[in-house]
Amino acid sequence: MGSGVPCLVRPGCQASACLRPSWFGWGGEGSLGKPSPKMAPQRCFRRLLPRKLSHVSLWKVILGLAAILLITSALRKKFVLQAMPEPISALTDGTFTFYFNWSVYEALFPHLQLYRCQEVIARDDLCQGPSRAPLLLLAIKSHLASGGRRATLRRTWAQTAEVGGFWLQPLFLLGATSNQKQLELVVQESRVFGDILMWDFVESHHHLSLKERCFLQWVHGHCQRAAFVFKGEDDVFVNPVALTKFLRQTPNVSHFIHGHIHYHPAVKRIGRDAIPLPLFPLGHFPHFALEKGFLVPGAALPALYQASLWLPTFPLSGAYWGFLALAVQLPHKHSGDFRAWEKMEDHLTLYQKSLMVHGVSMERMEKVWRELRGSTRGWPK
Structure with missing residues (x-):
């Protein structure tokens, strides 16, 4: 040998x-x-x-192996990039085509585009209700200073309960503040009730869109079992018996966003909701539901989350939801039982048949709740 x-x-x-x-x-x-x-x-x-292998040959082997590693790494990066979708630059609904100039978004609203969701108060195990009942998540936008409103909602419709065959789970969505006293009170409130999810961006009108984007990320990571999500605000009254009945009896209920729908609402150029012309030259938005309260099917949440990764974050949260829904081709369906921005006669029958009512004082809300609880079957006790 x-x-x-x-x-x-x-x-x-x-x-x-x-x-x-x-x-x-x-x-x-x-x-x-x-x-x-x-x-x-x-x-x-x-x-x-082999003893006859020269130093020159050894270096050739080493260089060859290095070249193979470099080529393999480059191919891997190429295929990974090919698998990742491109950022969305345009959407159409058949009437309008909406273009997104990413450089303008980054120039005018850089924080909305660059922010990465960081939780200050986390809720990783919230969606753990009885598995026998489909989960209806009540995701309520609130403010740190609105502790009184949250207390009223917890005494009325924002309760953990089984209603109409659904398990209701409330969750209050908050941003941060520089007010240390408010922050300490919210942390204490969270320890007591366990229903607050808070991020480290500062509360502001434009940052409501961050609240929506970060909520979709949280749902994707921690609450995929939600059958439906009620997206609402802390100044509305919700009838949980009528809401769950609506979900049970509406045909193809999972195929739409349900709410008080604005069809191609006009863009405002002045006031709090003003949108700069360079950011959005068109005069109309896509359809979107009034933010005070609307229903989103759980089956659409994964696609909505993916769309949030490739759409710029629009500075108005209602329109932002409209773009997300358009990106995943999730249509809207209007229902007059989502009552908002209208003058109504304040009778108990109105609250009995409505899914949501906006413009109710906290005192009136508690009184209506007591009256309905005594007169309506299936009402949470």
């Missing part, structure tokens, strides 16, 4: 000391974890090579 054949493949050849096991892997001569000073790693490697 020629001397140029490596010891590993020569019959009857004993493995060199550099291949004997030690506590740290393949170590030195007879040591338990201490490589022999007589056997450097380079010498071990050489003893496994």
